[in-house]
């Protein structure tokens with residue numbers, strides 16, 4: 516490991532690695548294997564003090580600062596930055612009486628789920644429990660219980676953040692309300708969060724999982740879902756995805772190497788009620804596999820069945836204000852079974868319910884009033900790799916007539932500052948910019964969702 520004489524770097528307890536260090540490549544690798552990060556330096560932070568020292572060093576030496584926990588949100592190579600890797604800061608403490616979790620910057624949702632479950636409590640994680648808590652929550656955080664409880668960011672009580680001046684601040688509704696508002700939705704544009712406290716929900720079990728249909732039922736299932744999903748109560752969340760699955764022996768046999776339609780469902784009422792609600796969708800076509808059942812909350816990954824190993828991918832998301840028949844037809848024309856689409860997944864999520872309700876403590880989360888989210892992803896491998904970005908963008912363009920005014924920054928994909936700016940309504944965007952300028956006047960932080968100056 517390189518030895519540094521710089522006072523700030525020498526004070527860091529965790530490893531500080533340059534590209535010449537053998538451990539550098541593993542330290543910077545993210546979940547998207549298409550991107551090889553190339554920061555000038557990576558700091559394996561172990562404390563808030565380490566993070567503050569890294570920020571001070573970067574500011575003093577004219578470099579930008581990026582932050583990474585799991586690398587699930589990696590969208591560019593972070594060239595020349597000082598990268599703060601938070602994965603060593605993975606502490607999770609549950610307060611059963613208060614129904615809260617206090618977690619460090621590098622914790623994943625799996626760690627929180629497993630710590631909360633013995634108390635009959637659950638967090639508002641997303642589709643994959645391998646995702647990092649802070650990266651997800653600072654982007655809103657839309658999960659399988661969101662229609663009942665809202666975004667993960669809506670439940671944040673306080674956090675500790677290192678701002679561009681290298682100062683660690685404890686922030687909540689009363690102490691620095693502007694920063695508290697902005698970080699909940701503003702990603703890393705305001706600083707590096709080192710710890711976060713949020714409310715947990717009294718959910719021990721759910722009725723849900725996935726039903727898989729053959730690709731030739733795609734039109735029937737998507738049109739059926741379009742009419743059915745908005746009739747659901749807030750206790751139910753659902754999405755539906757067109758998937759092109761690899762011949763992976765880890766997949767259940769009926770799904771291996773097939774194009775399928777994956778209906779996802781998560782219901783927090785009684786299993787009988789969940790079964791009754793799901794019945795119209797089950798009746799649409801014969802299932803290749805029906806894996807919906809009552810489960811402990813710890814099995815929540817069964818709803819989306821997201822991949823858990825890194826892959827080279829390109830993604831693109833947009834939100835819709837409405838989903839008429841014509842929009843489903845447009846989606847099928849671009850990415851349906853007869854479209855020769857190179858995309859591995861095209862997902863429609865139902866929004867609404869508590870997602871659309873302003874939380875008690877308002878925040879900078881965008882996309883709250885959209886009705887549906889569309890998220891497309893392609894694997895950048897094999898003969899169709901080069902066609903992936905173009906088709907993902909073509910899908911977004913084809914759905915523009917029904918686009919909502921705001922988007923979901925967590926599910927946006929690589930975007931320039933102009934596209935990022937369009938994810939917020941003008942009032943929130945201007946407020947976010949003003950607060951970002953106040954706390955980071957020189958634009959030190961290189962967030963994966965970059966706010967325009």
Ligand SMILES: Cc1cc2nc3c(=O)[nH]c(=O)nc-3n(C[C@H](O)[C@H](O)[C@H](O)COP(=O)(O)OP(=O)(O)OC[C@H]3O[C@@H](n4cnc5c(N)ncnc54)[C@H](O)[C@@H]3O)c2cc1C
Pocket residue numbers: 545546582583584585586587588589601620640641642643645646647648649650651652653654655656657658702703704706707708709821822925926962963964
């Ligand atoms: C398989 C998969 C499933 C997903 N499912 C969902 C989902 O269901 N719902 C949803 O809302 N999103 C989802 N996402 C998107 C995910 O929430 C974002 O990509 C999120 O940024 C990932 O955070 P991370 O820490 O795991 O990733 P990282 O790549 O480590 O971080 C990504 C970004 O988060 C910010 N960030 C990370 N740590 C900090 C910090 N300490 N302080 C300030 N900012 C920080 C930074 O901007 C950073 O660039 C999914 C992504 C993947 C790959």
